Amino acid sequence: MSFARTLLRVKPAEQLADDGSHSQLRRTLGLVPLVALSVGATLGTGIFVVLAEAAPAAGPAVVVSFVLAGVAALCSALSYAELAGSVPVSGSAYSYTYATLGELVAWICGWCLLLEYGVSVAAVAVGWGGYLNEFLQGTIGVTIPEIFAAPPGDGGVFNFPAALVVLLAMGVLLLGVRESARATTITTLLKIAVLVFFFAVAITAFRSENMTPFAPAGFAGISVGASAVFFSFIGFDAASTAGEEARNPARDLPRAIILSLAIVTAIYVLVAFAAVGAVGVGALGESDASLAAALRIVTGQGWPSVVLAFGAVVAIASVVLTVLYGQTRILVAMSRDGLMPGTLSKVNRRAVPARNTVVVGTVVALLAAVVPLNQLAEATSIGTLVAFGLVNIGVLVLRRTRPDLPRSFRTPLMPVVPLLGLALCVYLIFGLDAVTWVTFAIWSAIGLAVYFGYGRRRSRLNESDTEPAK
Template sequence: MSSNQSIFRTKSLEAMIGQTQGKGLKKVLGAFELTMLGIGAIIGTGIFVLTGVAAADYAGPGLMLSFIFCGITCAFVALCYAELAAMIPVAGSAYTFGYVGLGELWAWIIGWDLILEYVVAVAAVAVGWSGYIVMLLSSAGIHIPDALTNAPGQKGGIVNLPSILILFVITLLLIKGVSESAKLNNVLVIVKLAVVILFIVVGAGHVQPANWNPFLPYGVGGIFKGAAIIFFAYLGFDAVTTAAEEVKNPQRDLPIGILASLGVCTVLYIVVSGILTGMVPYQNFHNNAAPVAYALQQVGINWGSALVSVGAVTGISSVLLVMAFGATRVLFSLSRDGLLPKVFAEIDPKFGTPVKSTVLVGAVTMILSGFVQIGRLAEMTNIGTLAAFCVVCVSVVVLRKKRPDVKRPFLCPAVPAVPIIGLIFCLYLIYELPNFTKMVFVIWLLVGFVIYFGYGRKHSAMNFEDESKAKA
């Protein structure tokens, strides 16, 4: 098989950037918007929901160390992301980086994997948003029937209507344009950061050090099992890179957005988990979906509990916005390269956005959140993200060797040590995930192979590049 027909053929960096010239997405984002996009995606379900579950069932007060381990892992990966995103400012995130560094098949695998990650995350988070909004409405005396707030098979459920409605609104916002979506996201992020800081200020005075004893009730292993579960809390900084093509000065702003959002969120996570387990014994958070609000209730700060619930609704809304945005841009990139039907790569002349990709993502996530009990599938977002991180770490090393001539506006330090450490940490966290998660992931990849060899390989834009080279 000739190299130009190989399933591992790589896309040239120049060709990847060239396809965005004149017909790419609108460039409207700066460093501040990117940082807020990252914080918007990272701070949400993780801090408002998963902290309690991970503390009660996996790590106890040692959850603080779980967050530190996750933060360190993400820091190594973020340095790799920053180098690649500044060097390849094209929509698609790890998919794009894999195409240039590792080849078409690896790019397809990671793109297919990213679609699963984002779509399942959006559907699962929308169900969480629905739960919080129903609780808030109920406290205000407005009761919605169970039939309209639960999926079939759950407590008399027919359809989870609130989750469908919020995703409909998110879809309309993304169709209208990334600039408008980013402005709304900025407001939502400011609100939820204010709520998180309020919890830190108010909760710090109610910490009882005795609640931190024993600090590691599940042993040292609990730190890493907890880290594998709460890694969901770090989804988002990679979503910053899906916006690469819409950044005004990507070489400068992308590294700032990636590293700043990760740094802010890691500090907040460590502090919040410490205060949370100091306020209330970790065992009390078992099966509690609103640990932050619950902790404030337990120390008699009911007004704070209500405020946190409002913050959770805004926080989860911004997660939905950024995650759905990420899904549409990955789908757009796969379609533009011919690996999926080209119709999803069409950019609307009025809005400058991939409307058909956005509508498809919106429809699928609405159906999933409205009619399916997501359950353990939410864990799929963790393995999807970790797999993408592995590809990014490897791509940095490969491209340093294959394309040393390319200008790198941001350099990942200590290559190959930093990428290799990031790769090892990510592989270890994948190992710590439940077997069910790994099994479903393998099934999804097998479906992806069928689509690639049945459609994508035949319709790949690389085929046409290869033909033109042969004629020349």
Template sequence: MIFGRVKPLSAILATAEKKSLERSLGAFQLTMLGVGAVIGTGIFVLTAEAAQKAGPGMMVSFIIAGFVCAVAALCYAEMAAMVPVSGSAYTYSYAVMGELIAWMVGWALILEYAVAAGAVSVGWSGYVVGLIQNAFGVDIPVALVRGPYDGGLVNLPAMLIAGLVTWLLVIGTKESAAVNAVLVAIKVAALALFVALSVPVMNMDGFTPFAPLGFTGISAAAASIFFAYVGFDAVSTAAEETKNPQRNMPIGLIGSLAICTVFYILVAAGVIGTVGAQPVFGPAGEVLAPGSTALSDQCAALAAAGNEAVTCSKEALAWTLREIGWPQIGNLLGLAAGLALPSVILMMMFGQTRIFFVMSRDGLLPAMFSKIHPTYRTPHVITILTGIFVALFAAFFPVGILADISNSGTLFAFAAVSIAVMMLRRTDPSRVRPFRTPAVMITAPIAIAGCAYLFWSLGLETKLMFVVWAAIGLVVYFGYSRNRSHVGRGLLDVPEDDADIPPLPVPPLPGAPTPGGKDA
């Protein structure tokens, strides 16, 4: 039965209470955590990807993606406040729709976090390489800083930063919480400076033609731009570390989304109104896909002719500032991105390892994923394994392809949470809901339809990849996980000794004022 093996909410909450983390995060820390996770490659890099798909119409794409994310956030907020435990959409689905759906959601979240971390690594590489070349005049071979789809061989800087973040997560440095707060401030300041310098000198001619590829292009850009909002759901993985989660989780989720949306609209307007954002077409006027070899070749031809376009840039915002007469400020923005983007990689990989950890705690993944390093007291096995895959993604794929693949997993998980909210209203109407999704029977279906619309707007290759990934997940579930599930064996709560999972200090959560207590 597809909705069988439901893990009762009472058991989930009891397990969380027994293995609870120190509750130290307030509304402000959660909001900053969300801003730190959201503002990253999406706005710093995908602006160019969106321009190639939609031109100036990407303004509408940002609004569409932001709206879908907002209604999904309202559903997330109700579940996060009502079920304040680790595991995000995976845990919510387990409590409402059963083990199989929960497994598929968790499997999709693996795709979201790991591939997203790879995408951010590629974005970091673009800005750092651009900074080195423009500030120091060092010419770095393209073959070593771009993957094979993007006109190179391997993206070594992206691999390097993925490896560095993996090492930091393994050793669990105390200082990362304070460092993350500084990096969030740097990112926000950099974007604010970009807006202050670009918006006042906008030329409305840049907005014409507004939708050169029609609404299809706007939809495709919205599906890609959705990546720019991904990260707010990672806040829900910190539910067990939140003071008064019934109040603070909704504030953190929706507050961080609102702040980021304002920045995105202003930054996009600044790019369009200053350097333009028209797509680059092929020699015969054909549409070129972002991240394709054909686009890379055409961009190289334009650069040779002295006609560079923002859609060709790997550091769109820094490039824009240089083009409008602020080369040193452009270099500073590149430096800010280089300093700040690793915090997003860290947050994504942190969320990935925590999803694995919770799934392992439920018996759906091998116990080895829960092994704790004897010195650093961190789940080093799964952290290192995740780091290897992230580094490989970053080395060989361009940011646009990685972002779209990540979005497919994210949209599936968001839709599942929205369904869970509606189902739980009917199956457990008396449960206390500190935060109630407004007009849930309207809001949740809109969120589901929005996620389906954006998923459908993704490229055919991306959708096929998701289907293949889901098929692999089903094979793993029926071949391994189903027979080892604690719920399937009647074990709703596993004592620490029996589970062989000792309490452990959590690796420092970005945005947290303290390194936390014990992992769940």
């Protein structure tokens, strides 16, 4: 097979499904744990952490920024749902693009997902440290010194709390998927309860003057805010990384993806509206623990912010857990295909890819400890938007090339929805800072070097005569 043809070769959906059916991972997850996995991976990253970054740019119209980002995510979610039902394996968008757009594009997508999941875990871990300090100050009157609770460039030397929460999540994952799913469900319910508590308190202090001027920077500000808060929707696709641990993946994966996005979007919009209306965008931008600070302003007392900070400490830890889980399962899929070292797909007696989990957890913990939050959040967004765009293209290609393939869910209004999802992803990408593009270019160059130096030669498709995409 010629060099060019090897880059375009696809791995048929049937072959992907067969690999998944012989997986050593255990099928233990039903619909509720899958929804909890996606909600747990999503809910909290934006409201608890990124709202403080986006509100000053968009003004009170940050509420619209959440809606715009949610619409962009919905179009991609519908495409994800169809592909998850058609190709119900671990690997998420990586596996879907392998079945539709060819090996090189699948590698690029998988490499972007590694950026998305790994960096988003680090970003959330950084935000966790801010709420941990808020909780410690409100309960025992102490805070972790900034030198040990912030990365270089943000006044610190090494962010120990951020590294700690990643290592704790790694430990839970090593216990097994059933135990991880139970922890995720409990912490997700707690997270929802805490945000409902925040809304109930903050809405009582709503002042209409805090909503004016509504969009001081116009639609440009709303767009910048949407590009930033799109980070907060990362994770709704987490259920698709559990394709080989779901009991009925063809039925439950599409449902879990759509249900989780609906739950998350509704909560984001309501909480952002209550927060801005209660204290204004200026106050939200003054603290990493913006919601806890807002409650202190609203009530004039410390205990409500302590309650919220405690909930955030537990809840944001669940985001770290679930997103770290997703990254390890994507690496399992890439390793099984030969594009990554084989040791990353080996599992232990608990059916856990232990070596993979330790490597990922260690790297992400170091990243969380030394890189500032704003750089992490935007780097995550660009990786996500590229992966989502490829999924929207993939669902169009698979409809054309494999119309006979069984589908448990079909994206409505074809081809409008995936084309709109693709267009919105492109639009949001161009709203990101130039430094984010530079970071992404460097990451992509490293990825291509790894693929051409290692993955292409070791791909399992070298062992077959699989035809490239037409």
